[in-house]
Amino acid sequence: MKGMGNDEIHQSVRDNYGKVAKSNSVGCGCNPSVCCGEATANPPKGRPSQKSSQMGYSEEELQSIPEGADMGLGCGNPQAIAVLKLGETVLDLGSGGGFDCFLAANKVGPTGKVIGVDMTPEMLTKARENARNGGYVNIEFRLGEIEHLPVADDSIDVILSNCVINLSPDKLSVFREAFRTLRPGGRLAISDIVTTAELPVEVCNDLKLYCGCITGAIPIAELKHILAEAGFEKIRIQPKEKSREFIREWAPDHNVEDYIVSATIEAIKGLT
Secondary structure (H helix, E strand, C coil), X not given: CCCCCHHHHHHHHHHHHHHHHHHCCCCCCCCHHHHHHHCCCCCCCCCHHHHHHHCCCCHHHHHCCCCCCCCCCCCCCCHHHHCCCCCCEEEEECCCCCHHHHHHHHHHXXXXXXXXXXXXXXXXXXXXXXXXXXXXXXXXXXXXXXXXXXXXXXXXXXXXEEXXXXXXXXXXXXXXXXXXXXXXXXXXXXXXXXXXXXXXXXXXXXXXXXXXXXXXXXXXXXXXXXXXXXXXXXXXXXXXXXXXXXXXXXXXXXXXHHCEEEEEEEEXXXXX
């Protein structure tokens, strides 16, 4: 964002998603009308489960998590590419109300572990309450920024994230931290927003659209370069053209679906 430092951007994002957590709104956090504090006055149509179904989650998955965990905040389904196994340790970057953490916990089982990291205290409160209500004992939610993860070196098998890394003003630091925390052979399974055309100037300078998972998106080629610079191998980024259908709802006055798309992002940390 022009004229804003990283700390200012973090605080704006934190404030806005704090409002989402406290509002208990039914809209997608990537919709600026919700994440920027207007959720109660003007909620977008559709239940979170409907939006999550659009993003690739099955009805079985949606029924398996605690009530209130599905906030409709994503832009895809990282679970579909994660191929989680029993006993694995999973880290979710920007875990929100815990939606993907609960799904991951079900897959890694009692011998596995899931850690959710989020910088918004209100989201952590919500996630921890959801975990208690669901009886989950293999999940831990930690307060922290994804550029400075409160996680030990070489301790994670799989990193998930869903429509969060675009919100970071320092994506290289995010992926360097991800690389640090992964064990050799560990993998990324991420859904996020990328640009397919240059964003208009008015979109680039709109803080609400930044908080709405739009302005902070970068091109696929730039994202691949950042991942490689952080040390990742076997990088694969697959745009999902069908996602433009729900992206159209995020900022209908700006036609953002012409410029951004959801993508799956996969990469691994080498064994040496």
